[in-house]
Amino acid sequence: MDSPNLTVAASAEVGGGGLRRSATLICAPIMADSVAKMVVEMGRAKAAGADLVEIRLDHLKVFDSSGDVKTLIDQSPLPTLFTYRPKWEGGQYDGDEKSRLDVLQLAMELGADYIDVELQVAQEFIDSIHDKKPEKCKVIVSSHNYQETPSVEALGNLVATIQATGADIVKIATTALDITDVARIFQITVHSQVSNVPIIGLVMGERGLISRILCAKFGGYLTFGTIDSGAVSAPGQPTIKDILHLYNFRQIGPDTKVFGIIGKPVGHSKSPILHNEGFKSVGFNGVYVHLLVDDVANFLKTYSSADFAGFSVTIPHKEAALKCCDEVDPVAKSIGAINCIIRRPNDGKLYGLNTDYIGAISAIEDGLRGSLNSSHVTDSPLAGRLFVVIGAGGAGKALAYGAKQKGSRIVIANRTYERARELADTIGGEALSISDLDKFHPEDGMILANTTSIGMHPKVDETPISKHALRSYALVFDAVYTPKITRLLREAEESGAIVVSGSEMFIGQAYEQFERFTGLPAPKELFRKVVESSS
Template identity: 35%
Template sequence: MANIYGVLGCPVHHSLSPVMHNDAFRELGIAGHYYAFHVEKEHLRDAIKGLKALGIAGVNVTIPHKTAVIPLLDEIDNMARQIGAVNTIVNENGRLIGYNTDGPGFVRALCEETKTDIKGKRVLLVGAGGAARGIYFALASAQASRIDVCNRTKSNAEQLIEQSAVSIASAAYSLQEAEERLAEYEIVINTTSVGLYPNVDATPLSLENLRVNTIVSDIIYNPLETKWLREAKEKGAVVQNGVGMFVYQGALAFEKWTGIFPNVERMRRIVIQQLGGKEC
């Protein structure tokens, strides 16, 4: 019987992980099938128990479960523990082990796609959820000079910084405070779901004070070009959508499950085709 994999999230109907991973299984001749599992917050504990009961080989974890899932697992990889978020689970002989491939996937995509070196850069993260935690850790590991965090609820940004296992210059801001200071940053990253399909007219942060040539990244990949990225491009920014992070974090998860690193360019082409065939 083929191994079963999937993604746990809420909402999850929009996810392109199934088409991307199932193609990789077919290309590599691996007996595996990947599904999207919609799991409400109150049912997460039961869903994790179900992974064991059904012998699910591995899953991705997405919004809003990346931090809540941690105490439900048998073991947490050191990086994921330091980050405080899990986006990949491997079932090893009935033991569920949590990993985080979000941060490494994001940094690899950012450096490749924008031709930039993160070392010494001043970064603003918009959002303080599970994805932000992974990206914060990875940016600090890549030697950004400072990483500030803004969030609709400022205390959540403060908590992310306080709980981080890495030492780096950081400050927490409200969205309004961050908007006023926007010209201070060389890289601005939206880690929230604001602007995700179908709410495509929403934007996470005003870009009125954005400097020309700032790198503006949005981890959303559906739509390929969010309203926020369009506004950034109009102001002379270098923009990056979430396809690269999505592909690389998926490829790294695939490697955790199978021991094989898949064809990331093929993954990218499939995702872009599914979203209309044209990047921003």
């Protein structure tokens, strides 16, 4: 595995004269099947905030090359990039090669701002347009690898080969088998800036998402964003709306610090909405991204530069991540799991902590206090209660530890009884299999806390316990926050229990993480407003 050295200094300047490159452009692929529809889509792309449009001629069912190409150029409200992608490079065109290249040359002559030609035919095409190319038109020479992301050495050779064709702009699109593959593209993008040839380096697939966001930090020429979710021209493309408003793309630069949520799955997480809005509100130069990670140790080893300053950690990596840290908070060590990693700026060492239990236990206590109207505000209403935790993973350990600290008696219920027994023995409690929960009611007024993903979108009809068994519980908490009201919470409320949503835990655990990331007070009112508006 290549070990990237992603330095901010290297990405700040480009070219022999040390001139700073302009901001990374956002290109919207236009893939309608008629010219009329394409014209409409181009207008939508401009309204969404795109800088240019990629007109995918290979998606047109029928078109008159001369008249329709001119129409598309004349009626586009944005600069145009013409692509006529053949099937052998992942496109739709399956006709005569000369006719295809003639259309691209025609687009160039009629006023296209960019044309994209594949490396396999680039040298011949560029030679054929010698002295014919208008100065304003830039030729992008592209290479697509739908199988993998090659080594840094192979990528460097590929860039040199593309540059040798006379390309105005180099484009490399590879496929992410692992999120660490993206680091090689970042490395090549940074190192390629010693030449005067701009580079587009993107990695396809969900594991490659950060290549499409952080290209603005590492000097990529442009990124692609779709107008509508799902209408992608390559796997893993985000929407223009998300690029601009979720990730604050226009504010990302060489000095931007990178944070993110490590998980698998992770695309459902609302943490990027929360933290990016928070960063923007306090003027902090950071971006927070989704990180689909298979091997957390490999991820942290690969993204080891100061640019990657901190991470939230979610299912299933909370326990494995603890082992990757140089130092761990004593409470997190007792729990055996972390949900936050900070890279210390002075020595680069990783510090792990757990903010899960703070947010969840506080929310549960607030829920009980609100129903008790007790004057004993200094005592925890959890003291002496039977506290049933569903799940023996990182979040389950955090809740069990937090409740134990408040004086609760602990029961651990897990799909695998052995895991429940192991945690119960460690913390001093009882163990059950989840299948036994329906007939477990030794007393009334118990607390139930689900820390598993049961009931999480898209499997919203699932619940870990039957409705009739919920009558024994005074309060039910669900760590799932997508959806906000799960089937478990809905049925618990119908059974007369107080319910506490996972969004309360989510907000509470995020406060301390934000303050650790930025060194600034968390904008708590904004956090609550963001979570409520995105539910």
